[in-house]
Amino acid sequence: MPGPGSGRLQLLDTKQVLGEHLFSKVTELHPEKADRITGMLLEAENEDIMKMLEDDSLLRRRIEGTLRVIQEQDNICGGDGDKEKYGEELYSLISEIEPIQCAKITGMLLELDIPLIRHLLSSPPDLRSAVQKAMATLRADGGEREELGEKLYRIVAGRYNADSAAKITGMLLEMQDAQLTRTMQDPSLLEDKIRLAEEALSRQQQAR
Numbered sequence: 001m002p003g004p005g006s007g008r009l010q011l012l013d014t015k016q017v018l019g020e021h022l023f024s025k026v027t028e029l030h031p032e033k034a035d036r037i038t039g040m041l042l043e044a045e046n047e048d049i050m051k052m053l054e055d056d057s058l059l060r061r062r063i064e065g066t067l068r069v070i071q072e073q074d075n076i077c078g079g080d081g082d083k084e085k086y087g088e089e090l091y092s093l094i095s096e097i098e099p100i101q102c103a104k105i106t107g108m109l110l111e112l113d114i115p116l117i118r119h120l121l122s123s124p125p126d127l128r129s130a131v132q133k134a135m136a137t138l139r140a141d142g143g144e145r146e147e148l149g150e151k152l153y154r155i156v157a158g159r160y161n162a163d164s165a166a167k168i169t170g171m172l173l174e175m176q177d178a179q180l181t182r183t184m185q186d187p188s189l190l191e192d193k194i195r196l197a198e199e200a201l202s203r204q205q206q207a208r
Contacts, residue, residue, distance in 0.1 A: 035087040
């Protein structure tokens with residue numbers, strides 16, 4: 001039976017999935033500021049985020065508004081170009097270590113001081129260690145569902161490329177806790193869910 005915090009965890013999981021999809025769309029339009037734009041857009045309600053994902057013109061308008069805010073922030077703070085640049089590099093490296101949680105972990109590591117970020121970029125072992133620590137923090141917040149997500153991604157990643165595997169896994173993680181657990185325990189049901197998610201992803205890609 002879901003515990004008293006299951007509603008909060010489900011909300012966090014939904015926000016995470018939406019964030020991954022939103023980051024992908026924002027990256028296509030403004031890769032150099034994708035981290036900051038996505039982070040600001042994710043402050044909206046989940047329903048509003050879903051509307052942005054479904055309506056490209058709405059998303060573009062929201063991005064334009066966000067860019068104006070970012071410009072104002074940079075004018076006041078003297079710019080944050082270094083962290084933007086490092087954010088792109090971090091995301092690229094972290095996506096190879098932890099594809100599902102890469103956007104969230106990148107955001108966590110970007111809160112570090114710039115000298116430490118530079119060190120992580122130049123030291124793969126230390127970066128991997130930092131990613132593992134960030135994952136431990138996320139697991140503490142997400143518990144069993146986080147572990148199921150990792151197990152699910154490993155299964156899906158054996159059949160699809162990293163980008164498709166992350167998106168399919170994200171779709172499957174939208175299931176309720178009990179349904180997700182049953183699916184992971186039933187190989188035939190899991191196969192059906194993966195197939196349906198793959199078909200949905202193909203339709204999305206064809207519609208673009």
